[in-house]
Amino acid sequence: MDVESLGVWVPALPVASALFILVFLRGTHRAAARVSLSALTLSLLLAAGLLVRYLMGGGMAVIDTGGVFGSLWLDPLSLVLWAFVSGISLIVHIYSVRYMAEEPGYARFFALLDLMTGVILVMVSAANLVTLLVAWFLVGVVLYFLLGHDHRRPAAGRYAFWTQITYRFGDLPLWLAALILVHSYHSVSLPVIFARIHKAPGTELWGMPVPELTGFLLALAAFARSAQFPLHIWLPYTMDGPTPVSALMHAGIVNAGGFLFNRFAPLFEHAGWALHWTFGVGLMTALIGSGLMLMQNDIKRSLGYSTMGQMGFMVMECGLGAFPLAVFHLIAHGFFKASLFLGAGDVIGDARAHDGVPADPIYTSVVERRPAKPSRLPWLVAASLTVLVPVVVLSLSHFFVAEHLFYEQGVVVLLFFGWVTGAQALFAAHKMSQQDPWRLMLGILSSFVVVVIGYTLISHYFGQLLYPDEHESLRLYQAASIHRLSFDALVMLLAAVFVGGWALTFFAESFDFEGRLGARGRGVYLGVYALLSRELYVADVYERSSQLIVQWSRRLNVWLRWC
Amino acid sequence: MDRALFALAAVFVPIFPLSWVFNRTAALLPAGAQALVVLIVPQIGITLLAATFHGAPPPLSLRPWIMGLATASALLYALRALSARELSIWTRLMLCSGLAVVWLAWAAGSPGPVLRLMALGWGLPAAVALFLAGALTRRAGGAYIGLQGGLIAVMPRMTAGLVLAVLALTVTPVFPAFFMLWRGLESVPLAWLPFWLPLIFLWGWAAGRLFQDLLFGDYHGEPMADIGALSVALISVAFLVSLAVSLAGSGGASWY
Structure with missing residues (x-):
């Protein structure tokens, strides 16, 4: 067995750990956590070892299972993201050991975390379109169950559903892009498809070059996964899930859009218009996300909108052609946001315990009541x-x-x-x-x-x-x-x-702009404020549209007597 | 003769409007029998399809019409599943939606064994869901999901089985239906794809709405016994076999 073949174990270890916990350790606490942590640690060590080996002159490799799905591509992007994902996931695992101790379904939680990690590791290293599609699809499914871990709370279920449905919407363009690529380049293998695109970038479908057309579709898939406007509404509301899941999601899962752009970089070399569109969407998301972040009074939702803004910047970087910068951004943001989420609980706890006002009367009278000298x-x-x-x-x-x-x-x-x-x-x-x-x-x-x-x-x-x-x-x-x-x-x-x-x-x-605004100006100002505080009514529009569709569905069923 | 076979096949491998007959008949049967019907009847329908046009694929002039009808039927049933709350009805609607892929693949000239595996890809999880609907009806007097809140609290094993069945029915990887859908869509002209992809969205939406009522919230009904060990073993075997088929042969699609 060559060293690259060991790479299979990087995603396989967490998946195996998840299955082992679900089958044999469902009722346990410590044993489930130990198995999970051990598998993740091994996975991280292996990923780090393979990355170091590459840095010291090792080459790229494709591990081919011979079937339609399951092939892995050990290129620099996969190796870097393997180390990043398993590292973040290990931190989240360690944090969860005590954080989730009082929660029901402790072992199930660790199994789901492991499964999520394994699926992401497969996704970032997929060497063919079917493997990528399988992993991309599964991330949404596993995330749904992680976000809805506490089934006693209907709100957790509602927001997990928002996430699932947005992710499912984002799966559709990826399906279409994958099928168009297979039809046009007659292979499911990504390296083969990229080589053929390089040779024949002008292949056309429906009057458009295939790379340009699929570039638009891939960008749309990335937008849904990375919470780009107007497909962002699920992100700030996922805070109802357990904190470790929020950390994993904001630090890792939401970055999938940036990964997708980088994975298909050889295709985007011939998809200029798709990149311009990406830049526009990223810029708008960055502005809206950062603006809405400033309006929040809930620390976790504020962090959610901050992530949306950061994702906007990351997508914008891709739209500018700075693909590696987007990966660097997602890694830096991942560590930064994970630490913020994992620390948010402590900050809230501290704020509740200490209001920050010193009890010393001299301080109060001398310092607080004295205006600072500008x-x-x-x-x-x-x-x-x-x-x-x-x-x-x-x-x-x-x-x-x-x-x-x-x-x-x-x-x-x-x-x-x-x-x-x-x-x-x-x-x-x-x-x-x-x-x-x-x-x-x-x-x-x-x-x-x-x-x-x-x-x-x-x-x-x-x-x-x-x-x-x-x-x-x-x-x-x-x-x-x-x-x-x-x-x-x-x-x-x-x-x-x-x-x-x-x-x-x-x-x-x-x-004195405020004084000069007048009644009409203040009305406009309040209108804009209301619009922003209702988060641009995006969620309301979705809610109303879905109610209408379900209403039509009910009418059809009554008309056809539910048969 | 061909027309008669074709019409019969449209009842057995349900496609609108003759699917109404399939659904109406299945609804009259007890849950256990319904589970068998959804496994066996589509296989008979595929035999009938194979006999039409003397075993050859449908003529080129007919193909777009069959594909169009299959697409419309699949979309109609997926849309209708959104508002269904009774588990048996939901399952039958989803099955009718999924089995339209068989017609699509048949029109595209897929071989008989692939069509049979496709029908099993949707039929097997539908059978499990209908079996569990029967178990729920016996215990609660009806299988209306959401009537009593989160069933997972009182029937964790039944809920787990149902979640797996719903996921498998709604083309979640790595269940066979996912690979069968890939195979089906790979074999049709690209122009059909924009009509088929919304289906994946509607299936996911229907599953999400069902899960909302099945999994979340406090249970507020009478105490109920969960399904027994034998049922759990049967369901586990069914899913293990289908997962093995998926992992070994991408839903069986790669064997042909």
Whole structure:
């Protein structure tokens, strides 16, 4: 047996553990947790070993079972995601050992967690379309049962159903894309299909190039899985499931969209319009998700919308052709969000136990009742730092690390967003009233420089790992490019919008906008607020449409006498 | 002669409008007999289909009509399953929807053994669900899911069996129906696919609505005994066999 064949055990161990627990350890507590943890640990060690082996010069491999389904592809994407998924899952498992101790169905919970992990591991390494479809489909099914683990709560069931139905909707374009690819390229094997697309990218169906058509379908499948607007409504409501499931979902499962784009990267090289559409949807989701996040007063739902915003950024990165950056983003976000979810319970508990108000009467009278003395940098200095420093730091770091990519449109847009985000952080720091504003600004600036340089270096080397062929990265950026003139106009327009927004915020107090709004303006403001607080009525529209369809179904049944 | 065989086959492998006869007749039988009917009768129907047109696939001019009728029938029954709450009715509607794939594959020229495996892919879980519907009717006086809240609290074994049957009926991998659907859709012209894919959505929706009432909420009925060890063993064997067929031959599709 060669070393690559050992790879089968990475997904097989958690699946075997799930079946073992369900058959033999259903009534146990400790034994089920031990078996589950042991299987996951072995799986992680094996995944890490295979990744290290690849980094030290080992090649890619396809483990073929010979049947229609079950083949695994051990390429850099699979190996990196194997290590990531099994790592996150192990953390969630360890957390669940005590967190779920008082819950009924303890062993079943671990079995489902194992099954979910195994299915995701198969999904990220599927070497053929049927295997991918099987795993993609099963993720939705297993997630439904995990989210509805506490069957005594109807709300858990309702929101698990929302998730299941959105996932099922997202399965349809993947089915169609898979069948179109099989019909057009006469194979279910992904490496074979990609090789044939490379040779004949102009193959047409229904008057459209097949890669472009399937690119749209794959993007739609990814949107449903990664909670893109308007298929996002399930995500913030899945908090009714157990916290470890929320952590696993927000850290891993919801990232499946980014994985799908990367898996089909050779196809997206010939699907420019699908990438432009992806960019638009990602941008809109990022804006809506981040906006709605700011309106929430429930920490877990706020984290849910934060994930939606992050998924928007990840999808947007794919739309720009920065595919490896999306994988780096999903891994970084995965660890970050898992830690937030797993810590959310403690934060809520602490907040309930301690209200944070010191009991000391001297503190209360001296510190709290004394208004802070506002002290800020001169506005010209602040504006220069805010606008110029991020541009200089971002441009220099990218220029030195990957000069050949510096002029690609996708990279320019990413730098633009980096500039906006960096400037926003500096601007927020400037707005804080501090006794020593120079010290604060210096601290923020040094953090910014360290983060940007670190992020640029890591994402560059990560990109080289995932896409060793540099031309492939370039082809993706070029597929995502638009006409030069339109691009320049778009960048200038966006820059004007952002600078205008900052100016508006900066001068909001001095111009007294709120006072000048008038009754009509306040009405509009309240209308927008109501629209956003009802989450744009998306859930209501779905609810009403589904009620209508079920009503027609009932009428048909009565008419046909239920036969 | 061909027309008569064709009409009979449309009753036995139910397709609208003659599926109404199949459903009406099955509804008159006790649950155990219904379970046998959904296993055996479609197999007879496939024999009849094989005898039509002297064993050859349907003529090219007829194929689009058969595919169109199968598609409409499958969509109609899937839509109707959304509002069904009585387990036997729900199962029969889902079965009629799923068995339309057999007609689709027949029109596309799939061989007889594949059609038989397809019918079993939907027939076996339907038989299990109907058997469990009978068990529930005997205990609770009816198989209306949702009438008494989460049945899982009092009948965990029955609920587990029913969940597996529903998943298998609604083409969840790795049950055979999933691979059979793949095989069926792979063999038809691509233009039919946009009509067939909403089916997968409707099946999932129907299953989700059933699970809502079956699994969640507090049980508020009389105490009930769960199904016995023999029933559990029978159901387990049925699912193990179908899983083995799936894993060894992608639902049996890869053997032909």
